[in-house]
């Protein structure tokens with residue numbers, strides 16, 4: 215039998231391709247992305263990551279074995295101290311302080327995405343937690359590894375570190391672990407539950423797309 219993650223990948227493929235073709239990402243890999251759009255993304259992503267880190271904490275709570283609990287705790291640590299640290303360093307280059315990052319007002323799309331995840335986590339099983347957080351890790355791995363190979367992408371002084379982080383083997387290994395966990399948790403579940411996990415995965419993938427789009431448009435609240 216094929217792995218459940220393959221079904222998820224197929225279900226979200228169209229939306230992932232759409233993300234890859236979004237101008238935010240095509241311009242980032244070409245080094246032509248307006249820094250204003252990038253700093254907007256960094257600020258929104260910073261507040262997004264605060265809630266995302268909580269998803270790992272919830273994963274740790276819902277884990278049924280120590281190994282999984284430890285892994286979620288590691289992910290919580292690396293989000294707060296590696297990924298968010300890179301955002302802090304980037305922001306500093308633009309003269310944006312840590313306090314300003316933290317005070318960022320989440321945009322409508324950021325609210326939609328983080329609250330969607332936290333709601334799924336509050337109501338669902340560990341499998342639902344993983345289904346909703348997986349597109350984030352998996353799609354960034356795909357983007358990072360593709361950009362590492364894109365000619366000239368690493369020559370751009372501004373976006374080089376971003377690509378290096380998400381294209382790194384360390385990040386790739388985290389995504390692999392999460393994919394393996396999804397497959398193990400899905401084993402033996404009835405079709406109705408698998409369909410529910412797929413729905414969560416696809417919805418989170420769509421919210422990932424909307425996040426790129428929001429950053430490109432520098433979305434604001436109406437007032």
Ligand SMILES: Cc1ncc(C[n+]2csc(CCO)c2C)c(N)n1
Nearest residue numbers: 259262266292293297350351354425
């Ligand atoms: C909107 C958005 N989606 C995904 C990521 C990527 N990401 C978030 S946490 C994590 C794993 C460990 O830190 C990864 C790869 C992001 N930064 N912002």
